[in-house]
Structure formats: C-alpha cells, structure tokens
Amino acid sequence: MLKGRIYRVSGPVVVAEDMRGVSVYEVVEVGNERLIGEVIGVEGDKAIIQVYEDTTGIQVGEPVYSTGYPLSAELGPGLIGSIFDGIQRPLTKLEELIGFFIKKGVKQPSLPRDKKWHFTPLVKQGDKVGPGDYLGYVQETEVVKHYIMVPHGVSGTIEWIASEGDYTVEEPVARISGREVTMLQKWPVRKPRPYREKLEPDKPLITGMRVVDFMFPLGIGGKAAIPGGFGTGKTVALQSFTKWSHAEITIYIGCGERGNEMADALHSFRKLIDPKTGKPMMERSVFIANTSNMPVAAREASVFLGVTIGEYFRDMGYNVLVVADSTSRWAEAMREISGRLEELPGEEGFPAYLGSRLASFYERSGYVKVYGNPERMGSLTIIGAVSPPGADFSEPVTQSTLRIVRALYALDVNLAYRRHYPAINWLTSYSLYIEKLREWWMQIDPEYPQLREFFSKTLQREAELEELVRLVGADALPVDDRLILEVARMIREDFLQQDALSLDDAYSPPYKDAWMAHAIKLFYDKAREAIDAGVPFEKIRELKVRERIARMKNIPSTTPREEMKKAFGELYNEIINEFNALIEEVKTRV
C-alpha cells in the first residue's frame, strides 16, 4: 500500500503528494484520523481526493494511505431493513457505538460480521456453475428470499457446497474450481453490474396513483423524474411510490434532505403494513440517509451506492424500485466539489459533466435478462426527485434530467396550494411508456386507449376555456363547453385527486381506475344524449348521482374484485336511470 502526505486542504477536497501509482476512484484514508476519501484526479505525484467526512482539524503533512480498492458496496444478507449513510456505514450500529451524533473517523463494517444466517444450498457437488447462478438462499426477512449468487468473474465446478445451516457472511459457503465463495460480495459503486440483455418494458410498475398508472404509466425498469418546488408534496409523492408500488424491493435514498423527514419515513416504514405481503414495509426496504447537514462528498456517493444495491437485488430476479430524494442536492454536491477543484464551470456554476453524470445514474435502470441459472428477468426502476430553485423548471438540473428520463411527473405549486394531491400537473407531465404499455392496459380494459384519450382531451379543453371563464363566467358559455367543464372538474376532483392518508384510496388498483374512468365517461355520454334531447344543463348539474360519482373513490381498494365490480355496476345503472328519467321528463312535456 502507498503512503503519501497531505499537501493542501480546502474543505472536502484534499491534495496529497508522493502518491505516484494511485489510481482514480481508489479509496484512500486521509490523515491521522484515517478519514475515508476517494481519489478523483491524479496529476504527477499528486492525488486529488474528495473526503467523505469533515476535514476540519486535518494538518498539512499528515499521512494519506491508499487501499488499492475502488469505492465499493458490501452486498449480502443484512442489507434489508438497514439504514446506511452515503458510504454505507450502518447508522443504527453507529448509534449503539457512539451515540446520536455522527463522529468522524468511525469505521464499522456495513454488514454485520457476527450474525449467522440460515443458508439453504440450491446446487450440489459436481455442478457446473457460472456468474449469477444461484448457489443457495437465505430467508432474510419473511418476504425477501436473498439468493446467494456466483460472483462475476467466477465459474467452474462446485467442489464443495456448504450444507444447510447457519453461517456468517464471511464464512465460505462454496468452493468453485479452487475459489472459496462467501455470502459477502463487494462491487464498485460507480461500475454498473452487467446483465445479459436489456428489453423494452411491456408491463407498468403499478403505483396505486391514478394520475400515474392511468394517465402517465411508468414501465417497469423505467426512469422518471419528479420536479417540484418546495411545498408541492414531493416527499409525500415519493413516499407513495415507495409504499404502494408493486416493486419487491425498495431502496430509498435520502440525499441532502431533511433529517426529520428521514426519521418520519423510517418510522412509517416500520409501522406501515404492506398490503401485498401483510408485513411491515421495512421488510423489503433499504434506506440510505445522507441528510443535508452530513458531509457533501458522501452525498455524491450515496446515489451510486443506492443504485448498486438495487442492481444486486435485480440480479436475483426481483423488481426493484430506487427512489432518490433529491437529485438536485446531489448535483449541488457535484457543483461544490467542482468549485473546490477550480474546474471551469458550466451553467449556473454546475460542472460541464452534470448531464453525463446524471445519465450515468439514470441509465442504470432497466428491465433486463440477468446472468445466471435459472434464467430470469429483473428490473430496476429509478425515480428521481428534482428540487428546482424558485420552482423554475428551466434551471440546469431539471433540464439535464429531462433529456434522460422517459416519464415526467411535474408537481405544481398552484395545485398544492389548492390542496389537490398528488399535485401532479396533467398538462405538463408526460410518459413515453404509454405506447408500450397500451397492450397491458387493454387486457385490464379493452377501451383503455379511448378512455385515456377522452380524459386528456377534456382536460386540455378545460385549460383552453379557463381564460374565457375568468372573463365572462362559466354560465355564459355554450352548453357543450359547460358540460366539458363539469366533466373536467369530475376528472380532476373525483378521479385524479387522491388522499394519501386515507386507507381506502391511498392505493388504487388498475381495475378500479378503469371502472372509475368508465363512470365518468358514461356520465358524459349520457349527458350529451340528454342535452341533445333538450334537457337543460341546470337539470344535469342537479343530478344526485354526481354525489355518488364523487364518492366512488372511497370504495375501499381492499374490496374483493367481484364485489367491487358489482358496486360499480350499480353506479352505472344509477347514472343511466337518472339520465333516462330526465330524458323521459322532457319527452313527455313535448
């Protein structure tokens, strides 16, 4: 191992001399306190290092040690339910050791070394294996079966496999052509884990939010951004994604955000029961918490750490969701480091490589065929929050993100002020997955394309009419437009709005979405028919069934499908009956 000396200290950036032979992205230990750092540049015998801990008190001339390894994640049993900081120090363990303030220079392995896990082998002596093959599994929590896979770069014949029993992560569980394999593996966080083939997503990641699933569906293995100014409910929206989505594993990266928010997420994940498994959400989640007051450089690393852990579970064949809150804070960390390095700044002081660095994160998403036996598919979906200053979407981080992602959920301040949640704007949001997912939706409801188009056209038309309404009032409009306004209001309030705190409606299954959409479309069609028959618009506005439509979202999502179908069938009949009665009334009068 190399040993150099500190030449210069400037905030989180340290320059060390006598470092010839060290390579970029190698982890080093800086100073007498041996703070963790990463080499980000080499010039002659000098190495430029970003330090993941506070550098206050470091002296010029103190030693710097190289480790020979790049910054890596520890992968293996013990990940689920854990809370790590940006460089994968286990925060709960740190609290036991040093109390509730995070002190620097503390080292602790990411995964517990003394804990024994119950390993069950899936191969036998003499089997030929290659990278990604299942060797066995550990039932890590009641809902997560943690498969132990042959590491990349290892293949051959199983010379020995551990029998079923309890092992620590460092004890060998197999010997493959002379190489011992443990349950603990390491992977450099900046290097994407390989897969066989990337495919176009043909299934949506169901989130339970109607505005997402029905209007702007997200494909599994997709990449999406949620930009929104402060107070627009970004964190609530992200938590809805993590809580209700159909992912089997959730990685929540709190990157430069509030400590209390992180505490709230942790506590609610421990309490909240996952409707799909009947177990606490925590049993399928991993948390990475690098709050805004923790060292900036570690914030930069936290995002790559999260996505690496995500890829590892993807390789087991799981559908994984990685949520990063917020990528703007991550970009700001890059800007700060870049400024210290005196690099030529790009737009608003962000480094010129902002776009490519963002891409290197989002591009690790995907719906893929992974390595190994048995043959399997896995997916990694990434949703990144963006916090544009002044809620101005033209700023560099939002713009660079939009060039990469394929779905955008734009949060709107005005909707949030009106307490419309989720405050996802239906005019500016989009999803490029719609084409691919149409087939899937048509299996739920053959009329999906027409329904969705009807919704989006009605909302568009409402936006066009808004200006006019403000000037002349809604009552001065032609009756067709007044109907559009009425139906648009229904779509907004009775369909798109969802109460994240109400258990009946926080999660809405796709079939419920479709039935709800049908009710509104039916109302519109019958209203048109009635208007053509000469029914005055005021009569339609007074219909009792409007109240029933407003309450349809409260049909509990846990209602058995057949029963729910019946409830909607009754609603449709009621709509038809009330309108028919109106039409009859007019006809008899004529």
Place this chain on the structure above:
Amino acid sequence: MSSLLVRETHKLLRAQGSLLFVETIPGVKYGEIIEVELPSGEVKLGQVIDASKTMTVIQVFGGVSDVDLKRSKVRFRGETLKIPVSIDVLGRILDGLGRPIDKGPPIIPEEYRDINGEPLNPASRLPPSEFIETGISAIDGLFSIVRGQKLPIFSGSGLPHNRVAAQIVRQARVRGKEEKFAVVFAAIGVPYDDAMFFIDNFRKTGGLEHVVAVINTADAPVIERIATPRVALTIAEHLAWSHDMNVLVVMTDMTFYCEALRELSAAREEVPGRRGYPGYMYTDLATIYERAGKVAGRKGSVTQMPILTMPDDDITHPIPDLTGYITEGQIVFSRTMWLKGIYPPIDPLMSLSRLMKDGIGPGKTREDHHGVFMQLISSYAEGVRLRELSVIVGTESLTPRDRKYLEFADRFEREFINQGEYERRTIEETLDRAWNLLAILPEEELKKVKPEHIKKYHPKYKSLSS
C-alpha cells in the same frame, strides 16, 4: 519559550478584503482558529480556510483593512472555534462569538464545544409530534408547531415579525406539562434597537432568566455573523442534550446571515450561484437548520424559528427559496394583510406546517382540529377566489351562497387571524372561534369536517344541547 509550542509567524504575504495570506508553518490545521496581533496590541480572530504546503489562507473576523503586513503577527491556536458552555448562560447577553457583554460575572464553563456541532444521526431522530401552544390562533389552528421542528417566518421589511416572534417566545408552552424550557435568541446583523426590543421585552415580562441572547448587531464585523447562529445553536444543544431542556431558538434576521455569506464568498473569489449567492448556500443553511430535532430516549429538544425578510417580498428569491427547501414549512407574512390592519399578518394560503399532522388531533389538541383546519383553509380559499371574481363581475351578480363565502373570508381575517399582541388564546378557544365562523356557511358546505364533529361543536347544535 520554544517556537515549537508557540506556533506563530510574521510572514504575512497579502491582505485582501477579509482574507489574509500567510506563509505556512508546520502543523497548520484546516479550520483552526488563529489570532492576528496588530502592532497596537489589538487581537483579531480568524480561521484557516485553505491550507497548503506553501501558503495558508485565513479569513479574519472583522476584516484585514488595518492589518499591517510587516509589523503584525499571526498566532495559530491549534483548535477550531469552540465556545464555553454552561447552564449559567441563562439570563445572560452574549456577543456574536459567545462572550458576555452584559457586564455580568464571567461564565464558568462546564465544557467547550465546537460551534459547528456534529450531524445528528438520522437513525436516532424521533419524528417530532408534541404540540406547542403559542396562543396565536393562526399558528395553533392552521400551522401548528411541534417540538423539534424548524418553522421559519418569511416576512418583509417593515412587517411586525419581531413583535410576533416576541409574542411567541412569551406565550409558547406545551400543554399539560411543566418541563424545563429555555429560549435562545440570536440577533444576526440586526439594528441595535431591534435587538434591544427583544431584550426589553424579555425583561418586562420577567422571562429573562429563561433566555440567552446572542447578539451580533449591524455594526459588528460581518464575518462574526457567520458564527452567530452556530454559537446560539451550540448553546441550545448543550441545554437540550446535557440538561434535558426544551429549547426554542429564535434567529433574526437570516437574510443578513445569507448576505454575509455572499460577501465572504465574493472575497474568496468563488464561482457564484444564483444572484451571487454561493452554490453551497443550501448546504450551509442546512448545517444550521438541521440542528433542530428530537432524539429517541432524550427529554430535551431543539425547536427553531428562524426569521427572514424576503427581499422585495419575493418568495422565489434564493434566501426564502433555499430556506423553504430545508425547513418544515413556513409562515408567510403578507403586506396586504398588514395594510388591512391584521396582526399577525399571516397569509393562510401561502403558509404551511409540514409536521402539523403528527402534532394535532385527539389526545394532542382536539379531535376536530384536522377537519376544522382543512375546512377553514378550503373555505377561505373559496372566499378569496370569489373576492377576486367579484372585483370583475360585481357583488350583485354573486349567488347568496357566494356572498356567505365573502363574509366568511372577511370575518375569518378580522376575527380569527387578527388577534391582540398580548392576547393568548387556548387551542379550545381557537377552535371554538373557528366553529363560530364556519357557522356563517351553509351546513352542507362543511364537507371537510366529520358529521359527528358538526353535531358536537357547531354553534347551532351546541346551543341546542346546552
């Protein structure tokens, strides 16, 4: 004495703005505190902000304009900025660096603490949930504060934020509990009379023994302003975590703090971010605001109420914008309300408390609180919408229902938001007052409150049952 122990240098190379460049001596530490001794014997403090093998850059508190490079010397203290902390600081007035300025006895320290503190482990935090009653209807009813929260006031120049803050400090309490509490008050770059307003106020109400005042007035060196909120929070943390006290930290005015940050950043010739503020301002503010919180297994807490004036009343200005991204909500003052004679001039539609939901409801405030709050906000929003509409179409063309909403919005401002500066309303009084106003509206319009709560609290049924 040997030069190994006294680490000092005469080799001052360059002075510029607040920066001093000196030749590096062995063992210089990043972030350590130095003393510059002028020929007159005057000593200034400074901090190492960049240390390399050849040259050390020092930021000097109070500027370097009078530093004579040839005849001054720099002494390295070998440690970062630490202040003595003790429970005896209660009742005292300190300067921006934590030194007593009230002519009282010296403070005997229990220990020395680094003013930068250390980050709270996110895994150790408890989500804040204890309701603080401020006695102000608009805050308690609509934007409740809980212990461990950071809730700023976004104000404008000339608006009564100091008076409201003083009222909160006077009146705030946690219901049903007599626990140790303290207020740490930090004046950052404010005029002397503003600072004295608070001190006099504490004195008059006899609360001074619970208060520590850390004062950096407008005429004090700019660089000290960077230290002032950190000094205040270091004292607050000591009281909270070593003495189990519930501490409320009021900091005014954070706008001056941010301007000081910009000034120093410019002096360091850093790449500026939006409107000249440094790109790291978010992180810097976070290291202040994130020191609020509650910790599992501890009795104490740190609650923050920073006050800032929005330049030109612009909420998208970087200072309120970045603050809003870090804090858990904001109480926004409105000039329109103030001109109407409403005190406190809180804008109910722009304001928000993110942690409110965990601090209210049965057992905490009252069962109807959440519904009443939702109903008040949505009815007021409707009233404001109709008020704008009536400007265009005239009140005559409004329906009777619409006129009820107009009346509601007006009376809501005058009777609910508006309140005396020395008037304390309990949460029950606040909620009852809300029900009296909601009674203006037709009962079928009250969709956000539960029907059983209408039966129990609506004046119509209340008077029937009694």
